[in-house]
Amino acid sequence: MxxxxxxxxxxxxxxxxxxxxxxxxxxxxxxxxxxxxxxxIFLHLFSTKVRRRMLTFRATWYLGALTLGTFFILVVTGVxxxxxxxxxxxQAYADMKDLKFVVSSGMFLRNLHRWSAHTMVFLVFxxxxxxxxxxxxxPPRQFNWVIGVxxxxxxxxxxxxxxxxxxxxLAFWAITVGSNIASAVPVFGxxxxxxxxxxxxxxxxxLLRFYVLHCVILPLAAALLIAVHMWRIRKDGGxxxxxxxxxxxxxxxxxxxxxxVVKV
Amino acid sequence: MSENRMSEDQPRLAEHLISRRKxxxxxxxxxxxxxxxxxxxxxxxxxxxxxLYEASPIVNAGKPDSxxxxxxxxxxxxxxxxIHVQEGFFSxxxxxxxxxxxxxxxxxxxxxxCPCHGSQFSREGQKLDGPAPKPLPWLKTWMNDDGEIMVxxxxxxxxxxxLRI
Numbered sequence: 001m002x003x004x005x006x007x008x009x010x011x012x013x014x015x016x017x018x019x020x021x022x023x024x025x026x027x028x029x030x031x032x033x034x035x036x037x038x039x040x041i042f043l044h045l046f047s048t049k050v051r052r053r054m055l056t057f058r059a060t061w062y063l064g065a066l067t068l069g070t071f072f073i074l075v076v077t078g079v080x081x082x083x084x085x086x087x088x089x090x091q092a093y094a095d096m097k098d099l100k101f102v103v104s105s106g107m108f109l110r111n112l113h114r115w116s117a118h119t120m121v122f123l124v125f126x127x128x129x130x131x132x133x134x135x136x137x138x139p140p141r142q143f144n145w146v147i148g149v150x151x152x153x154x155x156x157x158x159x160x161x162x163x164x165x166x167x168x169x170l171a172f173w174a175i176t177v178g179s180n181i182a183s184a185v186p187v188f189g190x191x192x193x194x195x196x197x198x199x200x201x202x203x204x205x206x207l208l209r210f211y212v213l214h215c216v217i218l219p220l221a222a223a224l225l226i227a228v229h230m231w232r233i234r235k236d237g238g239x240x241x242x243x244x245x246x247x248x249x250x251x252x253x254x255x256x257x258x259x260x261v262v263k264v
Numbered sequence: 265m266s267e268n269r270m271s272e273d274q275p276r277l278a279e280h281l282i283s284r285r286k287x288x289x290x291x292x293x294x295x296x297x298x299x300x301x302x303x304x305x306x307x308x309x310x311x312x313x314x315x316l317y318e319a320s321p322i323v324n325a326g327k328p329d330s331x332x333x334x335x336x337x338x339x340x341x342x343x344x345x346x347i348h349v350q351e352g353f354f355s356x357x358x359x360x361x362x363x364x365x366x367x368x369x370x371x372x373x374x375x376x377x378c379p380c381h382g383s384q385f386s387r388e389g390q391k392l393d394g395p396a397p398k399p400l401p402w403l404k405t406w407m408n409d410d411g412e413i414m415v416x417x418x419x420x421x422x423x424x425x426x427l428r429i
Contacts (some may be wrong), residue, residue: 173365180364195308199316 047238054239064126069118077113087211089204092167124155136240144232154222161214175202193235321418326428336369336387344415352426354387355405355415361398
């Protein structure tokens, strides 16, 4: 399907440099389009082919993709906020105020980070409800549902750890209450709370631990799990299509029986 | 001939012995498991700080004269109550046992209340109302050599053990 407006782009695609970077090559044939997905380290997580009706709004309401979008916004704005924020007791609150009143675009970035965080939590729940009520969690997609639940917990932990960082009264009391909830766990409760805070009170150690969790450990865990989550969509037979006969599965999905024994 | 004899012996040997390769594989796996367990222990110890730069749990509450009879005094910095009743002195942890907010003494109602979720305690720390799961703990209280009341916030004692002076 050649397009006249794309001639310059097509010329670029034929250059040696372009061909050395993108292994799939140029062209609009079905094969080339499939290769463009399959030969790319990031895009190969996704299916090379999707049913057209699965790309309409009503199929998924784009909730998963929108969640990923908010995650990208949070990573970008979060990294930028890190350039002005010191996770230390004397400076954290002042840095937050500086971001608000002194740093150019600081208020915008902080608000973008905050609202994206709220939106991400909302979208994760909406995505889960949509998947649940469509029945898309059922076999063979049951493990991807489990990964999704772990991703929900990761999202909530990211929200919770980020809550302490402004180091104001709201943050302090929210984390005090949260760590007291943790210490209500039988037997290990006090140990869990002690390890989480790095002490008995919400103080310098807690601030640093929450900062490292919020900026390094949890985002890495989330990125890894998101990659597995996307890849499992392809491996589990693509986006869920509502079947007219719920009992009938496509041949690809019925390779393994209940006991997990592969018949083919 | 000799080959035949060996093949007859081998199955019997195999019952008692494992091959050298399997032995080393098992030893390797076991040592890796041991090292991993040790690393877990070390990680736990690393994550638990040995030195804490937190306020000392022992508080000097001052001379008993500053606490008149039937008074309930809160020290907001150390989050303790010092209470003087007929039977003597005692100290309560002022942190609500529900979710860790600081409670306040309401003299007109004769109760300790929590502003967060409305828990109420008597002046002896017994729970009267609200979501708190436990009474306010009694803290170890004694008198030092200079005649000042000392409170150890980290040591909980049984209720109704008064400090008599």
